[in-house]
Amino acid sequence: GIIGAEGGNGVGVSGIAPKVSLMVLKYFDPKVKYVDNLQATIDSLKYATKMKAHIINYSGGGVVYSKEEFEAISEARRQGILVVAAAGNERSDTQKTPFYPGSYPLDNIISVTAINQEQKILNSSNWGKKPVHVVAPGKEIFSTLPDNSYGPLTGTSQATAFVSGVAALILAHRPHFTALDIKNHILNTGDTQKNLVDKTVTSTRINTYNALVMLDAGRSVTGLRATNGERSITTVEPFQRSPLAENLNQFGRLLLEKTGGTANTHVDSINPQVPIVQ
Numbered sequence: 212g213i214i215g216a217e218g219g220n221g222v223g224v225s226g227i228a229p230k231v232s233l234m235v236l237k238y239f240d241p242k243v244k245y246v247d248n249l250q251a252t253i254d255s256l257k258y259a260t261k262m263k264a265h266i267i268n269y270s271g272g273g274v275v276y277s278k279e280e281f282e283a284i285s286e287a288r289r290q291g292i293l294v295v296a297a298a299g300n301e302r303s304d305t306q307k308t309p310f311y312p313g314s315y316p317l318d319n320i321i322s323v324t325a326i327n328q329e330q331k332i333l334n335s336s337n338w339g340k341k342p343v344h345v346v347a348p349g350k351e352i353f354s355t356l357p358d359n360s361y362g363p364l365t366g367t368s369q370a371t372a373f374v375s376g377v378a379a380l381i382l383a384h385r386p387h388f389t390a391l392d393i394k395n396h397i398l399n400t401g402d403t404q405k406n407l408v409d410k411t412v413t414s415t416r417i418n419t420y421n422a423l424v425m426l427d428a429g430r431s432v433t434g435l436r437a438t439n440g441e442r443s444i445t446t447v448e449p450f451q452r453s454p455l456a457e458n459l460n461q462f463g464r465l466l467l468e469k470t471g472g473t474a475n476t477h478v479d480s481i482n483p484q485v486p487i488v489q
Contacts, residue, residue, distance in 0.1 A: 212355025227376025270368030325349020
């Protein structure tokens with residue numbers, strides 16, 4: 212629901228990317244006993260890679276390191292797949308107690324923790340100066356529930372879905388972006404917050420508006436200008452966050468028009484067609 216619920220139909224909620232293609236892989240069922248959930252997760256990751264997903268949203272995990280799971284995500288990396296993973300809800304520092312798969316040292320992973328309406332990390336959420344990359348809303352998020360119902364849920368699972376939705380929007384408008392491109396763009400366009408210092412890698416929360424309007428033609432997500440093809444960065448030109456008017460591509464200008472120039476207005480006219488796995 213958070214990632215891709217249909218928008219504009221007057222029913223329930225709209226997802227971040229309401230036209231995204233979702234492939235839902237069920238790896239856990241509380242009604243079934245004696246299921247190896249870790250192995251089911253690994254099987255799901257392998258299947259998503261086999262089916263050539265672009266983005267994997269994994270709102271789950273655990274404290275057990277798995278070589279096979281690491282290798283499955285490594286293969287996803289080789290296939291250019293971005294994995295957006297929950298930081299976990301154990302109230303712990305993941306530098307001391309890693310939470311996987313978010314804590315695997317792979318550059319195609321974005322580990323996400325949750326914040327409340329006061330922009331503070333939830334008491335129930337994990338954090339980590341190195342393993343956790345960014346924060347997103349995760350407190351009482353109203354969205355879809357089983358049996359055609361709606362309601363609020365809290366946790367890093369919800370925050371992770373927000374980041375996956377933003378990743379889908381970015382890829383829809385920049386289909387040549389690699390997993391690392393998308394990751395860097397999300398991290399570089401977030402809002403820095405002092406209270407997140409020592410809690411995440413970037414000390415930032417996602418900013419969907421910035422991520423979309425800063426898709427500036429000719430400039431890479433790291434702030435460097437590509438001079439040797441779409442995927443290559445060969446010069447070091449520092450990225451300066453200048454006023455929006457100086458950094459808008461055609462899509463950014465359209466977005467400003469649709470929102471009336473305000474950063475907090477919801478836009479449901481963005482219709483990406485990007486496969487994503489939840």
